[in-house]
Amino acid sequence: MTQLTILNLRFTAQVETTIQLAEFKGSALRGAWQSHLRTLYCSAGATADPLHQQLCPVCYLLSRETGSGADRRPYVFRPPLSDQTRFEAGEPFVFEVSLFGQARNLLPYLVLAVNEMGLNQGLGQPIHAGRQRGRFRLVQLEAVDPFRPAVEVLMKGDLSVSWPTLIITEESVMAKAEQLLAQANKDLAVTFLTPMRLIVDRKLLRRPEFGTFFQRLLERWSALRQQFADETPLDSLTWNRLISLAQAVQLVKNDCRWQEVRGHSTRLDRAQELGGLVGQAIYHPPESGSWRELLPYLLWGQVMQVGKNVVKGGGVYQLGIGN
Numbered sequence: 001m002t003q004l005t006i007l008n009l010r011f012t013a014q015v016e017t018t019i020q021l022a023e024f025k026g027s028a029l030r031g032a033w034q035s036h037l038r039t040l041y042c043s044a045g046a047t048a049d050p051l052h053q054q055l056c057p058v059c060y061l062l063s064r065e066t067g068s069g070a071d072r073r074p075y076v077f078r079p080p081l082s083d084q085t086r087f088e089a090g091e092p093f094v095f096e097v098s099l100f101g102q103a104r105n106l107l108p109y110l111v112l113a114v115n116e117m118g119l120n121q122g123l124g125q126p127i128h129a130g131r132q133r134g135r136f137r138l139v140q141l142e143a144v145d146p147f148r149p150a151v152e153v154l155m156k157g158d159l160s161v162s163w164p165t166l167i168i169t170e171e172s173v174m175a176k177a178e179q180l181l182a183q184a185n186k187d188l189a190v191t192f193l194t195p196m197r198l199i200v201d202r203k204l205l206r207r208p209e210f211g212t213f214f215q216r217l218l219e220r221w222s223a224l225r226q227q228f229a230d231e232t233p234l235d236s237l238t239w240n241r242l243i244s245l246a247q248a249v250q251l252v253k254n255d256c257r258w259q260e261v262r263g264h265s266t267r268l269d270r271a272q273e274l275g276g277l278v279g280q281a282i283y284h285p286p287e288s289g290s291w292r293e294l295l296p297y298l299l300w301g302q303v304m305q306v307g308k309n310v311v312k313g314g315g316v317y318q319l320g321i322g323n
């Protein structure tokens, strides 16, 4: 299928002074991280010349702005998934970042930027004296493969980070697929944990139709594989086969709702709609063998995320058994 690899990192921070966030925490988290990364390591800013853009690790991570919102940047954020918006001193604060392909070599920059961001710039609303934001300290970093019960501690306490060996590959995806197939011979449940925002024919998708969801996922999978594993685009025969299978999948139970989220785009300097579908959908396959073909892509999508605003934490979902 693919040689693409993904390093999935779980950051555990300890809150030092109260952090107040909006309901959708990914936007603030990614915004603070991005601006701190630039302040620390890149003097050129977003308008840097092409040579700088090629050489600078920060520009590599951050500057692949297509302007369309359909970003193919080498990372995604997964914000804390609870409803909690206020984090008091001493409380833990956990979020994840996935890095695609060779972007994992930038791990040291990422770790330092997260730690510096927490201690200096802070996070969330400026609720403290002098318009300071709440501060946190990075206390633990782990590599996590969600498809295996495997966790590798890369850093604990001080800031010496060991190099990760636990990396998500096709092998772990396929093993998980087999495990799910053994349990799910009929329906599959997809729980959308952060807003999934898909646009079809310039309209927002308000019902989680499987065909559209899967097509966007496959487009993203193919593009990421091309961009970060130097592989050719998916051949049209396979593409058409998968899409027609996906279009025949039925939405049999829809417990999704629309979650409105307003954010701010620094790049565009205007308010940005981040809302999308959240909740659970149950899908029924057209034939008993369909999941065998579709499931590997669905699993990859769990660590790639789908739809708009994935770099801000949008489009996080979890697969489960629906019957």
Ligand SMILES: [Zn+2]
Pocket (backbone or CB within 6 Å): 041, 042, 043, 044, 045, 048, 052, 053, 056, 057, 058, 059
């Ligand atoms: Zn730069």
